Amino acid sequence: MSLFLYSERGSLFHRLHPSAKIMGLLLAFVAAMAFSHPLFLLPLALVFVPPGLAAHVGPGLKRVGWLMVIIGIMSFILWGIFYPGSAGPSYPLGPLRLRQPALLYGAGMALRLNLMLYAGLTFLASTRVEEFTAGLQRLGVPYSISFALSLSFRLVPIFTDTAVTILDAQRSRGLDTEAGGPQQRLRTYLPLLVPVFASALRRTNLLAIALESKGFGSGIPRVSFRQYRFAGADAVFLLLMSALAAACVTVRLLGYGGVA
Amino acid sequence: MQDLVRMWSNTRMVVLSAVSAAVYAAVLIPFKAIPVIPGLTEIRPAAALPPLCSILFGPAGAWGSAFGNLIGDFFGMLGPGSIFGFLGNFLYGYIPYRAWRALSDQEPQPLSVTGWAKLLLAFLLGAGACALVIAWGVDLLGLAPFKALVNIILINNALMALLISPFLVAILYPMIKNFGLLATDLLEPAPRSRLSRVGLVLLIIGILGGLLAGNLLAFGALNPAGLGLPALSLPWLVSPFLLILLLGVVLA
Known part of the structure; x- marks a missing residue:
């Protein structure tokens, strides 16, 4: 994956079982998807950033950080213009009328997209191709x-x-x-x-x-030189990510975290 | 659709899916730096490849297109939108093959105007399905508005599929045939079902209907309340057309 964003380090994230990392990434997406209000997404950013830094996302961020900034700006503009409905206070800007809920939603979407991309970068920085495919196999x-x-x-x-x-x-x-x-x-x-x-x-x-x-397609069960063991750290990681995703979804179901 | 599963027991088809994916990704990645909607779509000359792989390799081309797009996302744009990118590109790489088989018994080396029209229709259906599924999915997830994305993907895909893919097919088809690597050489094609034409019609209704209804709703030309439709968000209102599209893929 050297063509891509893998960072050759020995962090805790690098050592996690690949299937735990894939599940963790999906749970991170669920947590981010729960909210559309920027004030609820900001605390989530505080949860996402330290693990990313621990997984050495730095080189990846250097390569695609500029794109993430543009994504944020574009998402804000697009939703600012195309957000449906006509409720809420609005402000004139040339030929356009910018509505407060649209701007809030645009800011939320910009933050949500970047949070998910950052979670993706954390995964890519700590996972080799062979680990990714081994993880997929473990997941069926x-x-x-x-x-x-x-x-x-x-x-x-x-x-x-x-x-x-x-x-x-x-x-x-x-x-x-x-x-x-x-x-x-x-x-x-x-x-x-x-x-x-x-x-x-x-x-x-x-x-x-x-x-x-070399026996590909013979139908005989395969063995692998490299064995990945699902350890206690993987279970703890998955438990924490599940709790985070469940908490975010619960808060949203209680009626918080959306843009009216 | 059994060919999508059967191909995995044929080593050459497995390798072809990987080769299609790698070529697709190798052409996609350099253009990631020229985004149209950053994070969601970019200038895509590589969009000429899924229809080509579809016609040559059938199901292996479909899996290859989906994998290739996923690999492109591994360049830094991995997110929930990747799921719909995977599905959209899968259909882009599968529908032209199915549509061509439903439209014609001939090899995809058309010598007549009708033959060319059929091939281009097969490509256009793939391009439309890809645009519809991706725009529908990313709007459903709240990542980008349907109307901002659907027409950009459609135009991008359709331009490449109409202007470049037919020439690539014309040049490469005889060569691949000589190599013995066409889908029809490697997998015994299932006999054409009596319902394949019905499937084709459903495909056209699903894709055209979804694109048209989505655009009319998104730009406010259709009012769901005025039509007696429930007050649902756009993706839910477009969903029935996606179901028709999927049924069309199964039957074609």
Whole structure:
């Protein structure tokens, strides 16, 4: 996952069982989804941030933090404009009338989206591809499906390298990839999809033969060199995340945390 | 739809799903930096690939498109919206295959205007289903308004599916056929059901109806109360069309 956001550290989060991390991530989403009012989402941010820092989300945040800021701004603007209904006080802004509930909801959605992305980043910073697929298997996803997902992750950098090689080869033959605006560049790049795709497919038969020679699809139960043990820390983590999600949902069901 | 499960017992189909996913993700990721609605969608030249993979690899293309989109989200945009991204791209990679099989007995190498029209219709149905499912899902979760997203995804997907995918199919289909890697080479195709045309009609009704009703409701041209509909939020009002769409996928 080095192409992505995995951070090579030994934090508590890194050591958790992958299936506990997947369940924990889903419970974090449930907690964030419970509220739409920013005042209820802010305390949740205080709960989410320290575990993320402990899991070393820093390098990931450096890479995609700017996108998270834009997401927040865009979400605020979109919901500010498109929030349904006409209730609540409003303020004129040029041709628009900005309504207080819409602005509040927009701020809440911006915060909610960023909280969930941050939870996703925490997961990505502490989970390798093989851990993710092992977690999926533990949660009942069939082996061949989790294997295909794992193989896809591994093939991405190989195909990216192939694309770069093909691009370099075309450039050496005089293809100008820097000329023109975005439309012209798109027209230059798109035909390169054909050799990239063809090159990818040439590997298919070889890969299939290699897999079958190692017993893939034999139907015999598989064993794995790397064993992940569900420990006490995993149970405590899941218990805490379940309590958090249940508390958030209960508060919401009691009528708090929404935008009227 | 049994082919979606049967393919997992064929090693080549498993590898093809991974290859489709990786190529899709490899083209998606560089364009993550040019968002249209940040966090939800971006400029997507890669949107030309699911229809191509669908026509060539059938169910493996569908799983590949869904996995590829998920891998793209692992680049930092992993969230609950990823679930609907997965489902939407799955349909984008599956519907063209099913629709083509319902529309024609021929190979997808059309030589006539009618043949091209059928292929483009199959691609458009996939693009529409993807837009509808993702916009419906993210509105349901309160992540982005339906009307802000549905038409952007639809136009983005449809442009790539209409302008690029047909040419990729024309170039790559004979090559893949030579490799013996077409879905029809690797999986014994189930005989076409008598209900496949009914499924196709349901697909068209579900997708067109959902897009039209969603847009009319979202832009205020339709008033649910005036139509005697209950006061529900937009995603719930559009839900019946999604059920028709799913029934269409099953029957087509």
